[in-house]
Amino acid sequence: xxxxxxxxxxxxxxxxxxxxxxxxxxxxxxxxxxxxxxxxxxxxxxxxxxxxxxxxxxxxxxxxxxxxxxxxxxxxxxxxxxxxxxxxxxxxxxxxxxxxxxxxxxxxxxxxxxxxxxxxxxxxxxxxxxxxxxxxxxxxxxxxxxxxxxxxxxxx
Numbered sequence: 001x002x003x004x005x006x007x008x009x010x011x012x013x014x015x016x017x018x019x020x021x022x023x024x025x026x027x028x029x030x031x032x033x034x035x036x037x038x039x040x041x042x043x044x045x046x047x048x049x050x051x052x053x054x055x056x057x058x059x060x061x062x063x064x065x066x067x068x069x070x071x072x073x074x075x076x077x078x079x080x081x082x083x084x085x086x087x088x089x090x091x092x093x094x095x096x097x098x099x100x101x102x103x104x105x106x107x108x109x110x111x112x113x114x115x116x117x118x119x120x121x122x123x124x125x126x127x128x129x130x131x132x133x134x135x136x137x138x139x140x141x142x143x144x145x146x147x148x149x150x151x152x153x154x155x156x
Contacts, residue, residue: 054137059144061086062154063093065137067150074126074156081119084141084147090116097122099132101148128154 054065063084072078084093092115099107121145131155137148 011043014080024047033058053149054150056146056148058140058146059142061091061093061139061144061146062119063139063146063148065148065150067135070150070152072122072124072152072154074129074154078122078124079119080137081117082114082116082120082137084114084139085116086142091141095117096140098136098138100136101131103134105136124152124154125142126156129156130154 011134017069026051044091051068052069056063061084063079063082068078082093082095084091092113094111095118096111098105098107099109110120112120113149133152133154135150135152137150139148
C-alpha cells in the first residue's frame with residue numbers, strides 16, 4: 001500500500017477551463033451520521049455505464065461525470081465534465097479529486113467550485129501505468145456530498 005501511495009502521490013495534473021479554483025479542500029466521510037448544514041454526508045454508491053457516464057444523487061441533488069475512456073494514456077489529455085442540478089436547475093457545487101487503489105484513497109488532488117457545469121482536462125502520470133485505479137470525483141452541493149467513482153487502468 002505504501003508503494004501505491006508513493007506512486008500516486010504525484011498523480012496527474014489538471015487544468016480548469018471555466019471555474020473558480022479554491023485552495024480549500026473538502027473531505028468525504030463514509031459515516032452514516034445524520035446530515036447537517038456543516039457536515040456533508042456521502043450519497044449511496046453511484047452507477048457507471050459503459051458509455052463513460054457516472055451518475056449519483058442525494059438530498060435532491062443530482063450529479064453526473066462524463067469521461068472519454070476507462071483506459072487513459074499517460075500524459076494524453078483525458079477530458080472530464082460534470083453537471084450538478086437540483087430539480088433540473090443548476091446549483092453551485094465543488095468538485096475534488098481522489099484516487100483509490102484497492103478501495104483505499106491514496107491521493108487527493110484539485111478543488112474547484114462552479115455553478116452547474118464544469119469541464120477539466122486531466123493528464124495521467126507514468127507512475128499510474130498498470131494499476132487498477134478508481135478516479136473519484138467528490139461533488140459537494142447544498143450540504144450533500146456525492147462520490148462519482150470511475151475505474152481506470154492507465155496505459156503507456
